[in-house]
Amino acid sequence: MSRLVVVGDALLDRDVTGRATRLCPDAPVPVVEEEERRSRPGGAALAAALAAADGQEVCLICALGRDGAGEELSDLLACAGVEVVDLGLCGPTPEKIRILASGRPLLRLDREGPARPGRPGGEVEAALEAASAVLVSDYGRGVAAALRGHLVRAAARSPLLWDPHPRGSGPVPGAFLATPNAEEAALFAPGVPGGGRAAAGRRARLLLERWRAAGVAVTLGPEGAVLAGEGGSCAVPAPRAAGGDPCGAGDRFASRAASLAAAGASAREAVEGAVRAASAFVAGGGAHAFRPGAPRPPAEGRTAAEELARRVRERGGTVVATGGCFDLLHAGHVRMLEAARSLGDCLVVCLNSDASVRRLKGEDRPLVPQEERATVLRALGCVDEVLLFEEDTPEEALERLRPHIFAKGGDYELSELPEARVLARWGGEAVILPYVEGRSTSRLIREAASRAESG
Template structure:
């Protein structure tokens, strides 16, 4: 497997805090909630969050940002640790911080402090931009991108540059491969009043398409992807836009979803991918980010690096469980993936917050199905399953049944097709032992890998005519 390409992240780092507690009563002297049982957490924010997310994808990341000697800067540098290589710009003032006050996970209030700005570019920072093979700019309007604007313009002429703009920042340099504003940001940056409602979904898409086209021309960008929250993203090259919908509906904390989107898209463009494919993957990644708990899952991701399919599945399960989500698992050979498989997997994903597919190894399929199976080798079956937007992770088991793997994953729901309804599944007792539940989903009749293989074989062997020599 090819290692992910390095990525340079340039922009304004922030320090984010969450103050979480319970709001069970109102204050006696004012109609405001009283927060009790408070717990405070801190994490990198802004460009630093985008850099950490790109590093969690397993790629080498260099972060160019302004930090000083104030307490918030010191805390941020400590939180970054060795996850990224840090190239410092001098900071004038204190690092900007953002504190969210949440009750039962719902935001009540946000406090912003610090007005620090990047003071000047450095020779090291300019070299980092000049040497970069791909760049992500997270411009929060605190001067980092402004100080390096000339170097970033030169970079955009030779390598992929993704620009995540914000209304307080400047416009992207000409020639960026992709800009990624939210719908509200696109409206503001396109010069339309943010107070004008879009009305129904159709007019919201029309507004986003109009704003994206305006920004492509104004910024001389190759493409603009307007992120639409739970609806996905609208990709425009200046003409007819492409709507990339979310794979599933994800409920949860959307904080940082834009950074997850931009980091994924920039990383895939760094790897040599096409813009449309990068945006599709970015929508999927942002949706999964929200479903897995958003910024609450960041600490559990740590210094993630690419691993086996089982490692990926266990990591996904751990993040969803830590965020209070529901883990769903489904299993099978998935040899010649057909409509019945897809219908089951889509229904299973809608039942929870992540779907892990447990797939039989080649040896396991051979023991179960006989000689000649599987028709599709394991590596290809995994690749096809991972390409489904409803699938969050894939894990392989070599035994005849998935009990051992299920014991590691401990899903809340074990999903099976409705054709198993007449008997009790052998895994049922195991799943119920940790409080899980076996759930049956409707099965599409008449779909089976064996049937498809037989029809293909019969059509591939027409009645053989005798050769000229045989007729003699």
């Protein structure tokens, strides 16, 4: 198995979650009624724990204070299966405390003071020499600076990835990949004006030359990343994700890219895999939902649509579903889907399978196979997922999804919809959306046939 060595500043993150239903009487601020308090690894420790959760062999070189927070963080890393080389920290272990209400952050409190990492010993060089890849997770608190000479030598032996911080220094020359986010890239390259993907690409190319790196990937949140290398630059788009918590997304990106590099992936392959991993991590609730060392819940029999609905429900969001054949997608379909998506936080389309369409529409339908119909639907910005079903109606699919709302387009009465009775079992509701006159698949088919005959 490949071995990943993570170098950087370890933090202790704490989440305090609760409900906020009233304002404080002496100030216009919400009162949070605490329900849960949980600690987890942060900073470089989070990157290491995430890589270990992927099944990667991980060693973390960091500096822990001789205090309660340091002891707690050490225990969390042991639980996550991360080997630790501790330089020792002269000062308190940094802590970040987030206050959340109904899953949404309200406030962050930082606890830290002047601190200095200890001097590296022989075990640091031994760990770096045994690395298949090295990830520097720099949070500007001194560990990367203290080991810079070691990291220069490491970059000459194996792929070295550097996740920089404005408070720290730039990567060592010869880094395999540097991964600043868009805000960090703008701070490192202040002379490049503008925003968006184009400006990020210009900054990536400038930093590539300045840092003498083999590759620079500027991460763009939900837009993915821009990668610059010796062969030019390219955009790496992210898959769409409904909602989520971006806390820890940068560490998820860097840890996955480093694990892939350790296995021999190219920079582009590493960035593409890291973008997918970060998007899934955010959609799944981010660092707040991560449980180091906990077994992953079984996904057997559960579709991507069901997983999405579960995550949105857990965050207190509204799950919307609709259904249909969607054979030859037209403007009426798109308007209905956009209206349905506006009713909640995610939209799942229950899609009739080919066999189901044949029973409902006749042996000459569908014109477009089910996988292609699903692909077209997923490409729409208003559709978050698609769930295929074999029955004539989506009742069983709705039982699996348990949406809050089922939206149906057309000239119907609610009493006519069997889906309304299904949703009533768990307190959901059915909604009729406006019908778009003159738009139907059957009409398009007749018109195409008529034109073919006349032509």
